[in-house]
Amino acid sequence: MATALQEIRQAQRADGHAAVLAIGTANPATSMLQDEYTDYYFRVTKSEHLTHLKHKLKRILRTPGIEKRFMHVSEEILDAHPDLIDRTLPTLDARIDMASAAVPKLAASAAWKAIVEWGRPATDITHLVFSTYSGGRAPSADLRLASLLGLRPTVCRTVLNLNGCSGGGRALQIAKELAENNRGARVLVACSELTLIAFYGPQDGCLDTIVGQGLFGDGAGAIVVGADPVEDERPLFEMAFTTQTTIPETEDAITMQLRKGGLDFHISSQVPRLLAENIERVLIDAFEPLGVVANGAAWNDLFWAIHPGGRSILDNIEELLGLDAEKLGASRQVLRDFGNMSGATVIFVLDELRRRRAKEGETAAEWGVVMAFGPGITIETMVLHAATNNLKEN
Numbered sequence: 055m056a057t058a059l060q061e062i063r064q065a066q067r068a069d070g071h072a073a074v075l076a077i078g079t080a081n082p083a084t085s086m087l088q089d090e091y092t093d094y095y096f097r098v099t100k101s102e103h104l105t106h107l108k109h110k111l112k113r114i115l116r117t118p119g120i121e122k123r124f125m126h127v128s129e130e131i132l133d134a135h136p137d138l139i140d141r142t143l144p145t146l147d148a149r150i151d152m153a154s155a156a157v158p159k160l161a162a163s164a165a166w167k168a169i170v171e172w173g174r175p176a177t178d179i180t181h182l183v184f185s186t187y188s189g190g191r192a193p194s195a196d197l198r199l200a201s202l203l204g205l206r207p208t209v210c211r212t213v214l215n216l217n218g219c220s221g222g223g224r225a226l227q228i229a230k231e232l233a234e235n236n237r238g239a240r241v242l243v244a245c246s247e248l249t250l251i252a253f254y255g256p257q258d259g260c261l262d263t264i265v266g267q268g269l270f271g272d273g274a275g276a277i278v279v280g281a282d283p284v285e286d287e288r289p290l291f292e293m294a295f296t297t298q299t300t301i302p303e304t305e306d307a308i309t310m311q312l313r314k315g316g317l318d319f320h321i322s323s324q325v326p327r328l329l330a331e332n333i334e335r336v337l338i339d340a341f342e343p344l345g346v347v348a349n350g351a352a353w354n355d356l357f358w359a360i361h362p363g364g365r366s367i368l369d370n371i372e373e374l375l376g377l378d379a380e381k382l383g384a385s386r387q388v389l390r391d392f393g394n395m396s397g398a399t400v401i402f403v404l405d406e407l408r409r410r411r412a413k414e415g416e417t418a419a420e421w422g423v424v425m426a427f428g429p430g431i432t433i434e435t436m437v438l439h440a441a442t443n444n445l446k447e448n
């Protein structure tokens with residue numbers, strides 16, 4: 055009897071590690087250059103009189119790091135919903151109504167790209183892991199996404215809500231577990247983040263709004279994950295090991311809360327320092343059990359997909375670990391071209407990374423790491439092994 059159970063268990067599980075099989079990304083149609091954003095933001099929110107806040111946003115935007123961001127909230131939307139500008143007005147219903155339509159639509163654009171690259175029918179997807187901070191309704195945007203993609207009615211859905219910028223990292227970790235524990239499973243990870251849930255005009259005493267206006271953009275990313283690739287599937291990165299670490303006593307450092315006026319968030323100015331103080335320990339804990347990287351001397355031997363939460367986060371990590379300038383190149387490029395798109399950002403970084411690796415060819419690093427940071431402060435870490443396949447141009 056015990057043997058039979060053991061055999062069933064073995065037959066149910068995959069033989070190999072889960073792998074990233076395809077990646078897709080998408081953004082809203084409207085983009086904004088950082089140089090032009092301050093004037094635009096203060097004009098459309100009718101806040102020109104708040105000159106000290108305008109100067110503050112200008113100072114933040116002057117920092118090299120982000121050049122362009124994509125946004126769902128347009129002048130037309132603000133003309134139709136002027137209440138969105140005032141955080142004290144009860145606009146949550148209107149925001150959730152808009153997000154319920156737009157979040158799955160953007161996710162579907164990214165997911166279609168991933169599915170087309172994967173090369174199999176959408177109905178072969180067995181599991182969906184969906185992450186967003188821009189929702190507030192059940193059934194959630196994942197069900198709408200499943201319907202837009204024509205996924206099978208037996209697809210197993212999991213929703214991560216308000217995981218913030220670590221949502222993409224967590225979703226990938228869940229996908230790995232699902233793929234390795236269910237033989238033949240093909241997991242679609244989708245993260246779709248729209249700032250419309252938290253878009254406000256500037257207000258005295260709300261510096262978070264100004265910092266957020268300087269950093270955050272809209273985007274969606276999707277990844278197909280599966281183990282034991284079959285013919286025509288082309289693994290990009292094998293998922294070797296994962297950890298989640300919460301930095302003690304940092305519950306108040308990054309927070310989000312739905313209120314009648316939308317999503318209120320707080321980002322402590324201590325976040326870059328707190329991450330820098332903890333990151334090396336987390337990396338050692340992730341790599342040492344594998345025997346891949348014995349000590350910090352080898353950090354430059356890895357490829358890196360770090361969530362670019364802000365330029366100073368990347369600068370601190372680069373300096374602390376003594377990384378060569380190009381090591382965080384994919385993270386910096388995504389930050390430059392799209393800003394911080396919360397949970398979706400690491401998917402954009404992986405997409406950029408695979409393009410860069412294709413150019414590097416045989417010299418590209420074999421082992422690498424994905425790190426995403428969110429409320430907690432939570433650090434999601436995944437050790438990756440490059441499939442030889444990802445050295446080919448797509």
Ligand SMILES: CC(C)(COP(=O)(O)OP(=O)(O)OC[C@H]1O[C@@H](n2cnc3c(N)ncnc32)[C@H](O)[C@@H]1OP(=O)(O)O)[C@@H](O)C(=O)NCCC(=O)NCCSC(=O)CC(=O)O
Nearest residue numbers: 114117218219261321322323325363364365366427428429
């Ligand atoms: C915002 C920055 C790009 C600005 O960089 P600068 O080089 O211009 O210089 P700086 O750091 O001195 O900041 C410029 C001005 O902004 C202020 N400032 C900076 N960070 C702030 C914060 N979190 N809250 C309030 N004010 C802040 C500074 O005090 C300063 O004010 P003054 O000019 O008056 O002196 C950088 O500080 C940065 O990258 N910070 C990290 C952002 C971050 O934590 N991202 C994680 C987001 S959360 C995330 O990714 C996960 C999630 O959401 O779940």
